[in-house]
Amino acid sequence: MVGAAVAGIVGVLTIHVLVGLGSITPRDARLTPSGSIGAAATFRSFVVESEHDGAPVRTVLVAGVSGAAAPVPPGLPHFPAAGTAFVSPALERAIARDPALLSRVPGRIVGEIGADGLVTPQAMQAVAATDGSGWAMDASVRWGAAAGSGVFGAATGATRLMVLGVVGTPVAVLLLCVAAVASALASRRSAQLVLLGASPAQVRAFAASFVASSTVPALCGGALLGMPLARIVGASGVVGLAWFAPSWIVSTAAAVVVCLVGAMALRLAGAILARRATGDPYRVRGTRVFGAGAWAWRIGLVALGLVGAMTAARWVVNSASEASTLLMLAFLTCLLAAIGGGSAGLAARLRRAADRAPNDRPLALWLAWRRIGHDSGLVVALAAVMAVMAVVVTVGGAVELVVTTMNGDASGQRWWTASLLGADGTEASRAAATSGAAVLQRVGDDGADVWGTCPDLAAVFGNVAEADGAPCEGGKDYPAASLYVDGEPLAAVGGTPAVVHTRTLDPVRVTGDPDKVVFYLTARVDDPDRWQDEILAASPAVAFTKDGDDQAGLVARTVSVERALSLIGFLVVGVALVVALRREGPLRESDRRALRLGARPGAVAATRTVTTALVLSSASVVALVVGVAFGQAYLAVISIYLVDLGSLGRLTGALVLLVVVTSIADGCVARVELRRGARGPHVQYR
Amino acid sequence: MTSPYRVSGAVVVFGATTALAGADLEMVQGESVALVGPSGAGKSTLLACLGGLVRPTRGAVVIGGRDLSGLDAYELADYRLREVGSVMQNGELLPELTLEENVQLPLRLAGEKPRVARRRALDLLAELGVGEAAHRRPDDVSGGQAQRAAVARALVHSPRLVLADEPTGALDSANGRLVMQALLEGVAGRGATLVMVTHDHELAAMLDRVVEVRDGRTTAATDVVPADLA
Numbered sequence: 001m002v003g004a005a006v007a008g009i010v011g012v013l014t015i016h017v018l019v020g021l022g023s024i025t026p027r028d029a030r031l032t033p034s035g036s037i038g039a040a041a042t043f044r045s046f047v048v049e050s051e052h053d054g055a056p057v058r059t060v061l062v063a064g065v066s067g068a069a070a071p072v073p074p075g076l077p078h079f080p081a082a083g084t085a086f087v088s089p090a091l092e093r094a095i096a097r098d099p100a101l102l103s104r105v106p107g108r109i110v111g112e113i114g115a116d117g118l119v120t121p122q123a124m125q126a127v128a129a130t131d132g133s134g135w136a137m138d139a140s141v142r143w144g145a146a147a148g149s150g151v152f153g154a155a156t157g158a159t160r161l162m163v164l165g166v167v168g169t170p171v172a173v174l175l176l177c178v179a180a181v182a183s184a185l186a187s188r189r190s191a192q193l194v195l196l197g198a199s200p201a202q203v204r205a206f207a208a209s210f211v212a213s214s215t216v217p218a219l220c221g222g223a224l225l226g227m228p229l230a231r232i233v234g235a236s237g238v239v240g241l242a243w244f245a246p247s248w249i250v251s252t253a254a255a256v257v258v259c260l261v262g263a264m265a266l267r268l269a270g271a272i273l274a275r276r277a278t279g280d281p282y283r284v285r286g287t288r289v290f291g292a293g294a295w296a297w298r299i300g301l302v303a304l305g306l307v308g309a310m311t312a313a314r315w316v317v318n319s320a321s322e323a324s325t326l327l328m329l330a331f332l333t334c335l336l337a338a339i340g341g342g343s344a345g346l347a348a349r350l351r352r353a354a355d356r357a358p359n360d361r362p363l364a365l366w367l368a369w370r371r372i373g374h375d376s377g378l379v380v381a382l383a384a385v386m387a388v389m390a391v392v393v394t395v396g397g398a399v400e401l402v403v404t405t406m407n408g409d410a411s412g413q414r415w416w417t418a419s420l421l422g423a424d425g426t427e428a429s430r431a432a433a434t435s436g437a438a439v440l441q442r443v444g445d446d447g448a449d450v451w452g453t454c455p456d457l458a459a460v461f462g463n464v465a466e467a468d469g470a471p472c473e474g475g476k477d478y479p480a481a482s483l484y485v486d487g488e489p490l491a492a493v494g495g496t497p498a499v500v501h502t503r504t505l506d507p508v509r510v511t512g513d514p515d516k517v518v519f520y521l522t523a524r525v526d527d528p529d530r531w532q533d534e535i536l537a538a539s540p541a542v543a544f545t546k547d548g549d550d551q552a553g554l555v556a557r558t559v560s561v562e563r564a565l566s567l568i569g570f571l572v573v574g575v576a577l578v579v580a581l582r583r584e585g586p587l588r589e590s591d592r593r594a595l596r597l598g599a600r601p602g603a604v605a606a607t608r609t610v611t612t613a614l615v616l617s618s619a620s621v622v623a624l625v626v627g628v629a630f631g632q633a634y635l636a637v638i639s640i641y642l643v644d645l646g647s648l649g650r651l652t653g654a655l656v657l658l659v660v661v662t663s664i665a666d667g668c669v670a671r672v673e674l675r676r677g678a679r680g681p682h683v684q685y686r
Numbered sequence: 687m688t689s690p691y692r693v694s695g696a697v698v699v700f701g702a703t704t705a706l707a708g709a710d711l712e713m714v715q716g717e718s719v720a721l722v723g724p725s726g727a728g729k730s731t732l733l734a735c736l737g738g739l740v741r742p743t744r745g746a747v748v749i750g751g752r753d754l755s756g757l758d759a760y761e762l763a764d765y766r767l768r769e770v771g772s773v774m775q776n777g778e779l780l781p782e783l784t785l786e787e788n789v790q791l792p793l794r795l796a797g798e799k800p801r802v803a804r805r806r807a808l809d810l811l812a813e814l815g816v817g818e819a820a821h822r823r824p825d826d827v828s829g830g831q832a833q834r835a836a837v838a839r840a841l842v843h844s845p846r847l848v849l850a851d852e853p854t855g856a857l858d859s860a861n862g863r864l865v866m867q868a869l870l871e872g873v874a875g876r877g878a879t880l881v882m883v884t885h886d887h888e889l890a891a892m893l894d895r896v897v898e899v900r901d902g903r904t905t906a907a908t909d910v911v912p913a914d915l916a
C-alpha cells in the first residue's frame with residue numbers, strides 16, 4: 001500500500017515536472033519584445049541577461065516612443081514610466097538579501113511583476129523603463145517573439161530526460177516491486193485455484209485482480225495527493241526546479257493517466273508473476289520469492305566485463321571517434337543486463353551465504369541471515385533500484401565533469417566578456433577599472449583598438465606574436481595587423497584588425513561615442529556575481545558571454561541540481577522501498593510469530609535492523625560497482641578519458657548514508673510499531 | 687488455596703464483536719483441560735488470554751499470583767517466553783528457520799548458549815521422532831512432522847503452562863495421534879499444565895477435565911466431564 005501510494009505521488013509529480021518544464025520555452029518567448037520589418041516601433045527595448053549565484057537574471061530595458069501607444073508588458077499593470085522598474089518576487093527577495101543586486105535593475109522599483117509576466121515562479125526578472133537615450137536599444141512593436149532568449153529554458157530538454165530517468169525509472173521499479181509483493185501474497189490462493197481446476201487464464205485473471213485491488217486504491221490515493229503537492233513543489237522550487245503548474249484539468253488528467261497506466265502495469269505484472277502458481281501449485285508452499293539461480297550472477301558479471309573491456313579499449317587507443325549506434329545499443333543492453341543480473345545474482349549469492357551461515361551467531365544476525373536466505377526479494381528490489389539510481393548519479397556526474405572541464409580553468413575562474421552596448425569611453429573606462437578587466441576592446445567605424453598586457457592578450461586571443469615570430473612585448477602600441485595570432489592578424493570582435501596597446505588600461509586614451517563604437521571587456525572572473533554588478537553599475541546595457549559555451553554554466557547548474565535531486569531521490573526511494581517491503585512483505589508474519597513466542601519487541605526490531613543493514617550493504621556494493629562502471633563507460637563513449645572521482649566519492653557517501661540511516665530508521669519504526677502492537681488488546685493475535 | 691491459573695469474569699471485545707462475555711476458569715499445576723464448544727464461542731480467545739496475547743477488556747487473568755493485565759509489553763514477552771509453550775493449528779513455525787532452529791529459538795531468545803540450545807533441540811526432536819527432518823524447513827516437511835516440531839518448540843524450555851489450539855486439526859488421524867501422544871507425554875513429563883482447544887471429543891476425553899465454552903462464557907460449576915461428550 002505504502003509503495004503504491006509513493007509511486008502514485010511520484011508519478012503525478014513527474015508528469016507535472018515534465019509539463020511544467022515544457023511551459024518555460026513558450027512563456028520565455030511570450031515575454032520577449034519583438035519587432036516587425038516595416039512596422040513602426042511602439043517602444044524600444046534591450047534585454048540584459050546576467051547571472052546571480054548561477055541562476056539567470058533577466059532585465060528588460062524598455063523606453064517609450066513618443067506618439068506611439070506602447071503595449072503593456074505581460075504581468076505589469078501599465079507600461080512603466082521612465083526611471084521606474086518592476087521586479088519579480090524572486091528578484092525582490094534576492095535584492096533584500098543582497099542589495100548589490102540593485103545594479104541589475106536601473107531605476108526605482110515601484111512594483112512586482114505578476115505571474116503572467118514570469119517565466120517560472122522563481123525566475124529573477126525585471127522590467128525597467130529608461131528614457132532610451134544613449135543606449136543601443138531595439139525597435140519593438142509587441143511582446144511575444146517566435147523564440148525567447150532561452151536562458152531560463154536552457155537544457156530544458158535534457159532536464160526533462162533526466163527527470164524521466166531520475167524519477168520515472170525508480171517509479172517503474174517500485175511498481176514492479178509492489179506488484180511482486182502483492183503477487184507473492186496472492187500465490188497461495190492462485191495455487192488453490194489451480195488445484196480446484198481453474199485454467200491458467202482464470203488464475204492469471206485472479207492474480208491480476210488481486211494485485212490491482214490491493215494496490216490500485218493506494219496508487220490512486222497517492223496520485224490525488226500528488227496533484228496539490230506538485231503545485232506546492234513547483235511554485236516553491238524546493239527541488240531545485242520551479243514551474244507553473246498546469247490547469248486542474250491537466251492535473252486531473254495526469255492523475256488519471258498515472259492511475260490507469262499504473263493499474264494496467266500492476267495487473268500485467270500480477271498476471272505474469274502468477275505463472276509460478278499455474279506451473280506447479282505444489283511448489284508454491286516452499287518456493288522462495290525471487291529465487292534466481294547463479295546464472296543471473298554470471299549474466300551480471302559478463303555485462304560488467306563487456307562494459308569494462310569497451311571502456312578500456314577506447315581508453316587505451318584514446319579514441320576520439322563518436323560512438324556508433326551499435327556501440328550505444330550494446331552499452332544500454334549491458335546496462336540492463338548488469339542491473340538485472342547483478343541484482344538477481346546478488347540475491348542468489350546471499351541466499352547461498354545465508355544457508356551456510358552457522359546458527360551460533362548472535363541472535364539478531366542469525367535470524368537476519370535466515371530471513372535473507374528465505375526471501376531475497378528485498379535484496380533484488382533494492383539492488384535494482386539502487387543500481388539504477390547509482391547509474392543516474394554517475395552519468396549525471398560525468399556530464400557535469402564534461403561541462404566543468406569545458407568551461408573554466410583549474411582554479412575555477414572563468415573568462416567572461418561584457419559587451420557594453422551604448423557605453424561611452426568614460427563609462428567603459430570606469431567599468432574596466434572597477435571590474436578589473438584584463439582586456440578592453442573598442443570597435444567602431446574607424447577601426448578597432450585592444451588594450452591588455454601580453455599574457456592577458458595571449459589568454460584571450462591565443463599565442464600572440466609579431467609577424468616575424470618575435471614575442472609580444474609589453475608597453476608598446478602595435479599598429480593594426482602587426483601582431484598575429486596563429487598566422488592571422490590579431491582582430492577585435494567582428495574581425496577588424498586592431499591597434500594593440502600592450503599595457504594596462506589607460507582611461508585617458510579610451511574614448512568613443514556610444515553611437516559609433518562598442519566596447520568589450522574581457523576578464524578572468526572569480527566572482528561572477530560581483531563582477532556583473534560592477535559592470536552593470538557602470539553601464540546598464542550589457543550583453544554578457546562566457547568563454548566557450550554561453551549556457552554551459554546554466555547547464556552545469558542544472559546538472560548539479562539534478563544530481564542533487566537524484567541523491568535525494570536515492571535516499572527517499574531507498575527508505576520508501578524498505579518501508580514498503582517491510583510493511584507488506586511476507587517476513588512481517590515472522591515478526592508476529594516471534595512475538596507470540598515471547599521475543600521482546602527490541603529483539604525483533606534488532607533483527608529487522610540487521611536484516612536491512614545486511615541487505616542494503618550488499619545491494620550498495622552492486623550499485624556502486626554498476627554505477628561507477630557505467631559512469632566511466634559513459635565518459636569513454638563520449639571520448640572523455642578522466643576518472644570521475646567526484647561521483648565516486650559522492651555515491652559512496654550517499655550509499656553509506658543510505659545504509660546507516662535506513663537501517664536505524666527501520667529498526668526504530670519497527671520498535672515503535674511492535675511496542676504499540678504488544679500493548680494493544682488484540683493486535684498480536686488477530 | 688488459590689489456583690495458580692485463574693481467569694475470572696474475562697470479557698474481550700473486538701470492535702463490535704464480543705469474543706468473551708465473562709469467562710471463568712481455574713486450573714491447578716499439572717492439570718490438563720480441554721476447551722470445547724462451537725466455532726466462534728470464544729475458546730481461542732480464552733487461550734490467548736492465558737497466553738498474554740490478548741488483554742481482557744474487563745476481568746482478570748491471574749497466573750501464579752500475577753495479573754497479566756498489569757504487565758507491560760516486555761513483562762508479557764518474558765512471561766510467554768519462560769512460562770508458556772504454544773502449539774497452534776498450523777504450527778506457527780518460522781518458515782525461514784529449520785525445524786531444529788525453530789525448536790531452539792525459545793532457548794536462544796531466553797539467552798541460552800547456541801550450542802546448548804542446539805543440543806536440546808536436536809534431542810527433543812529425536813525424542814519426538816522427527817530427528818531426521820531436523821535440518822529441513824517447515825515448508826519442506828509433512829504437516830505431521832511440522833506439528834511435532836511445534837510441540838517440541840512448545841516444550842523445549844520446560845514451560846509451566848502449555849497452550850494448544852487444535853494442534854491436530856490439520857492432520858489425519860494417525861498423525862494426529864502421534865502429535866497428541868507427544869504433547870501429552872511431554873507435558874506430563876514436565877509437570878506442566880495443559881490447556882487445549884479442540885473439536886475432537888476423543889482428544890478431549892484424553893485430558894483430565896473438559897470445559898465447554900459457549901457464547902463467550904465457560905460452563906460454570908459443573909464442568910463437562912469427558913463422559914458427557916461421548
